[in-house]
Amino acid sequence: MASEFPRRKIAGIFTPMDADDNGYLDEVLLVVDRLGAMTESVVGTAEAMFEAVDEDADGKISSAEYRQLVEAWTGRDTETDEVFGLLDVNGDRHLSREEFSELWTEFWAGDNPQAPGSWVFGRFELPTTAHS
Ligand SMILES: [Ca+2]
Ligand SMILES: [Ca+2]
Numbered sequence: 001m002a003s004e005f006p007r008r009k010i011a012g013i014f015t016p017m018d019a020d021d022n023g024y025l026d027e028v029l030l031v032v033d034r035l036g037a038m039t040e041s042v043v044g045t046a047e048a049m050f051e052a053v054d055e056d057a058d059g060k061i062s063s064a065e066y067r068q069l070v071e072a073w074t075g076r077d078t079e080t081d082e083v084f085g086l087l088d089v090n091g092d093r094h095l096s097r098e099e100f101s102e103l104w105t106e107f108w109a110g111d112n113p114q115a116p117g118s119w120v121f122g123r124f125e126l127p128t129t130a131h132s
Contacts, residue, residue, distance in 0.1 A: 005111050013073075013121050039109055046104035050097055060094035070122040083123055086116045 007029055014025045053061050053069045061069075066087070067080040087103055088095060095103070106117025 005113055006109070009107070009113075009118055039105065042105050042108045043101060045108075046101040047097075049104060050100050053100075060096055061100060062094055066095065073121055078122055080122055083119050086119060089116060 010028060011025065014028050050061070053065055055065050055068070063081060063084045066084050067078065070078050070080050070083075084095075087099070089099055089102075103117035103120045106112070106115050107120040110117055112118070
């Protein structure tokens, strides 16, 4: 059973996508509950995601590439420069493969509201309780 914070965080991302309430979010949260034992597959997803986001294939994610990711996800114009600054832990203005993998793992499996990886999909309002 995942603790409360990851559930709220992930509900914040997926609730807008579950507008017709077809249970998609419930399935996502079920997966989250099992994530503790699935860190390896989360890292595998990070690799695949990195390849998809790194559009010019130079081995790093620029702020423009990151913005495309968030806008594709949210479906609207989004200001991402501030968040990108948080995610770029070493401040070289790019997300390396290692940085991204760490952020991604933190997002799916982390339990620290202060961790930058919590915002890998951009800033959003946390719902007060997880969808159930
Ligand atoms: Ca790139
Ligand atoms: Ca960096």
